[in-house]
Amino acid sequence: MTRPLLVCALLASPFLLGACDRVFQRPADVPEAPVETPAETEAETGPDLPVRPETxxxxxxxxxxxxxxxxxxxxxxxxxxxxxxxxxxxxxxxxxxxxxxxxxxxxxxxxxxxxxxxxxxxxxxxxxxxxxxxxxxxxxxxxxxxxxxxxxxxxxxxxxxxxxxxxxxxxxxxxxxxxxxxxxxxxxxxxxxxxxxxxxxxxxxxxxxx
Structure with missing residues (x-):
């Protein structure tokens, strides 16, 4: 990180400083899609039960x-x-x-x-x-x-x-x-x-x- 910071410090133009801010700006956190587990899938759809003939x-x-x-x-x-x-x-x-x-x-x-x-x-x-x-x-x-x-x-x-x-x-x-x-x-x-x-x-x- 030392060399990029020195480069931005040497650039006096405000426009160039704004560019440096954009370079080192952290990307926004992107929420991860929930991982569907087999247990959750079974709870939502229900387990497959054998079909038995009625007596x-x-x-x-x-x-x-x-x-x-x-x-x-x-x-x-x-x-x-x-x-x-x-x-x-x-x-x-x-x-x-x-x-x-x-x-x-x-x-x-x-x-x-x-x-x-x-x-x-x-x-x-x-x-x-x-x-x-x-x-x-x-x-x-x-x-x-x-x-x-x-x-x-x-x-x-x-x-x-x-x-x-x-x-x-x-x-x-x-x-x-x-x-x-x-x-x-x-x-x-x-x-x-x-x-x-x-x-x-x-x-x-x-x-x-x-």
Whole structure:
């Protein structure tokens, strides 16, 4: 910078001094264009999500003839000793499975709640160590264009945050048996084993049909 400054100092003309000012004048700051990051782009346009086909619901086909045949095969004294519901046209839209014997609660009392629904039924059985909920439904979830397929009559156990559950299918309907524990160990439900839950579900008795 020393030589240019000396040159301007030696030039006496005001016009030449103005030229020196222009030579050493700093250019105006030009704002830089913001750099668009991938995160900002995604926030503005949204991430690309996979397109999944919407599921549809359908009513399954119930084998009422087989259900009526199996209900009639139960001994009369066994049916009278257990909890049963009204059969016929006013019965729920699925065959009803309930415990083969009343579930007792503390004090020896039995408090059972049974409620038919538009697609099946709901039943509640309180117990000392756990409460039992049984649901039956004729609704299946399908992909568009898919038709209901026969399901295997297998019993599937699964632990839950409140206890355990068992699912199975019979006569074309689906059933869910839930065990809600009243006993917890270290914050985890501890009231029924897998073998006990499966045995209870398998022992449910056909108690009503159309």
């Amino acid at each position: 549809v619901t359908a009513g399954s086909s119930i084998d009422w003839e087989a259900a009526r045949r199996d209900l009639a095969a139960r001994p009369l004294e066994e049916r009278e000793a257990s909890f049963s519901i009204q059969s016929g046209g006013d019965a729920p839209p699925v065959p009803v499975f309930l415990p083969s014997a009343p579930v007792s609660v503390q004090g020896g009392e039995t408090a059972i709640r049974f409620q038919p629904t538009s697609d099946g039924y709901y039943a509640f059985f309180p117990g000392d160590a756990y409460d039992i909920i049984v649901n039956g439904t004729n609704v299946v979830f399908l992909a568009p264009g898919e038709t209901p397929q026969p399901r295997a009559e297998t019993y599937t156990f699964a632990p839950t945050t409140t206890g355990a559950s068992v699912t199975f299918s019979r006569y074309g309907a689906d059933y869910l048996v839930e065990f809600e524990c009243k006993v917890f160990t270290a914050g985890q439900p501890n009231c029924i084993t897998e073998d006990e839950a499966l045995a209870f579900a398998r022992d449910l008795a056909l108690s009503g049909t159309r």
